[in-house]
Amino acid sequence: MSRPFKLYRLQQIDTQLDWIHNRLIEIDTALQDDDTLKEVSEAALKKEQDLEAARKALHRIEAEVGQQRLKIEQNESSLYGGKIRNPKELKDLENEVTSLKRYLSTLEDRQLDAMLLEEDMAASRKTASGELEKTHLDFEMRCSELNREKEKILKDQQRLESERRAAIGSILPEDMVQYVQLRKTRRGVAVAMVVDRACSACGSTLNAALLNAVHSPNQITLCDSCGRVLYKG
Incomplete structure (x- = not known):
């Protein structure tokens, strides 16, 4: 598995856990209401x-x-x-x-x-x-x-x-540090897929160099607009 994919998979899990956390708060509030x-x-x-x-x-x-x-x-x-x-x-x-x-x-x-x-x-x-x-x-x-x-x-x-x-x-320590920091500064979304040559998180169109770099399994490539990790999907 590529380094970006490992982070993307972790992002998917964390997104679901974030939703569960918020939903549990809503449920507990509703139970007391x-x-x-x-x-x-x-x-x-x-x-x-x-x-x-x-x-x-x-x-x-x-x-x-x-x-x-x-x-x-x-x-x-x-x-x-x-x-x-x-x-x-x-x-x-x-x-x-x-x-x-x-x-x-x-x-x-x-x-x-x-x-x-x-x-x-x-x-x-x-x-x-x-x-x-x-x-x-x-x-x-x-x-x-x-x-x-x-x-x-x-x-x-x-x-x-x-x-x-x-x-x-399975994630490298330095990748994990970067992921955690991005989660804190990017409203919980550290990894974004590349869709139609653009970052799915911020919508910015990626240049040729970034699009080429994204295909490398052993390299972490960041969106030059929002700074998130890019995953080609």
Whole structure:
């Protein structure tokens, strides 16, 4: 194998390892990204609290209506029981019953409003609970898919690292030093193929001397524009 090919093969391996490294970061970030689930959970909790508040309000107004009806029943019993004979007392009691019934009507209107609100809150809570269940299921499925992908990628990474060690073992030390330096200064791409008489990395057209030098298996030729190692392919 030629010196440029050995570096090119190492470049292919490192490019794949770079992608794996970045993808693993993306996967780990996605696995920890439960913001949507948190938002939906908080919304569902708020609906639960709203429903509980509506039920308490309904129970209070139901108790008030019950107490008001009891007052009316007691006053009507006194009014029509025959024990009170004084006309003024009877008139006052009759007026009080009328007032109690009038307020009862107001309370019953409030009770109806509270019942309707409780029904609305129950429906909203049901919708929010369904949305939470769906979001939680989607999150679990997404995590499962990501974990499967991560498992596969880690196996690929292990294989590639083994291939990388083998590839490095056949590369001259001085070539390896140059390769590492170029990787640092050329955004991870140290080796470029020659395609249509041009450097595939920067696009510069190569002169005849470079094109001729690239064909030498025992020589490292650099692009005179970007400085990368050229491989004829």
